[in-house]
Amino acid sequence: MDRIRIVGGHRLNGEISISGAKNAALPLIIASLLTEEPLTLENVPSLADVEQLIRILGNHGVDYALHGRRKAHTSSSYARVMRFEARNIVNIIAPYDLVSRMRAGFWVIGPLLARMGEAEISLPGGCAIGTRPVDFILDGLRALGAVITIENGYVHARAAKGLHGASYHFPKITVGGTHVLLMAASLAKGETVLHNAAQEPEVVNLAECLTAMGAQISGAGTRTIRIKGVEYLSGAQVKVIPDRIEAGTYAFAAAATGGNVLLRGANPNHLPIVLEKLQQAGARVDWEEDGVRIRREAPFITPVDIETAAYPGFPTDLQAQFMGLMTRAQGTAKITETIFENRFMHVQELARLGAHISLAGQTAEVEGVPLLQGAQVMATDLRASVSLVIAGLMAEGETIVNRVYHLDRGFERLEEKLAACGAEIERLRS
Structure with missing residues (x-):
């Protein structure tokens, strides 16, 4: 199993090209199930989750082609162009062995039901960072006319006469639920109104894609989205938005090391509260023509309190990284997690590097220390793993991050x- 070795104490200086957003690419790829024509996506990141989703769609008969790779500026990252074609859906069943590895795989239920009138999808199972129930998705599909039963761990959804428009109010804001109902409602008869919908940029990106395919959608990016269903969706060419979580992560890393980094391609409009908190912590943020520049010239990091919330609040996917930054603050910061109940698993690993963190329910109190020391640490989930990388960049000596498949x-x-x-960092192949 691969590991990452870091020798801390080096400032980050230079440019980092921001990749396409994983959380946008996944629903965009799934949207290819809605049409028999090709859907071409630009700026698709090369990630383990993307490859797993491609395997899931292949099970349904989706073909894909890689159109080439474009070298992205100063990094060795690539912005891929991929074409997906679901001319013939050969299977409406998404089995447990595929869906259990990736919760977003469950989202195929919306497009399959809308286009084929039937879907049989395995329940996704547990999640390390907390509960992510599919109840809201199923209730929303029922509102659109689906008949749903659950047997032997599988959701059987049917709409023999097709889906119909309806008004549905999400009891709790859910990005996945908003994605699924947006896709399903695009082929439903009549108008659907989604209340208390997610406002994330990734939802807007999906709505733009569906609109390019011929859907009639208004209100994306607000709490109320209206969708007028159409009989047929065509192919389209759409660009995946830059990854705001990756941009925020590297912004924190630049501030943590006292560096100066241009995040090329980052969209500052997707990161309002993140950049605000970063400035409060002592970093300078400059919007440039081709991205966002982060630098910290102040001699120390100022402690800043955060509370995670649905967009446009502070993203739960950046909570762990911000905690990594706060471990070296000159004072105490409070970090409250409101989205997932188990998203403090990185605390004990940060403590191995010398961090002083105490937990009380869903709030972590981070008392900054003058020095972190390298150690062996274990990644527990995707975002937690990169918080250990940020801490390792600040620590004295060598840090080894194990189980980096989470990072990938x-x-x-x-x-x-x-x-x-300028970081001294390398991957140690197993």
Whole structure:
């Protein structure tokens, strides 16, 4: 199993090209199931989660082609162009052995049901960072006319006469639920209104894709989205938005090391509260024509409190990374997690590096220390793993991050991008 070795104490200086967003690419790829015409996606990141989703769609009969790779500026990352074609759906069943490895695989239920009138999808199972129930997705599909039963761990969904428009209010904001109902409603008869919908940029990216395919959607990016269903969706060519989570992660890494880094391609409009908190921590943020520049000239990091929330609040996917930054703050910061109940698993691993963190329910109190020391640490999930990388960049001596397959799910060539900016970091192949 691969590991990452870091020798801390080096400032990050240079440029990092931001890859396409994993959380946008996944629903865009799934949207290819809605049409028999080709859907071409630009800026698709090369990630383990993307490859797993391609395997899931292949099970349904989706063909794909890689149109080439474009070298992205100063890093060795690539922005891929991929074409997906679901001319013939050969299988409406998504089996447990595929869906259990990736929760987003469950989202195929919406397009399959809308286009084929039937879907049989395995329940996705547990998640290390907390509960992610599919109840809201199923309730929303029922509102659109689906008949749903659950047997032997599989959801059987049927709409023999097709789906119909409806008004549905999400009891709790859910990005996945918004994705699924957006796709399903695009081929439903009549108008669907989604209340309390997710506002994330990734939802807007999906709505733009569906609109390019012929859907009639208004309100994406607000809490109320209206979809007028159409009989047929065509192919389209759409670009995956830059990954705001990756951009925020490297922004924190630049501030943590006292560096100066241009995040090329980052969209600052997707990171309002993140950049605000970073400035409060002592970093300087400059919007440039081709990205965002992060630098920290202040001699120390100022402690800043955060509370995670649905967009446009502070993203739960950046909570662990911000905690890594706060371990060296001059004072105490409070970090409250409101989205997932188990998203503090990185605390004990940060403690191995010398961090002082105490937990009380869903709040972590981080008392900054003058020095972190390298150690062996274990990645517990995708975002937790990269918080250990940030801490390792600040620590004295050598840090070894184990189980980095978590990193490969969501960060494209992380060690190469950081090394290009002066970090002493390498992947140790198993």
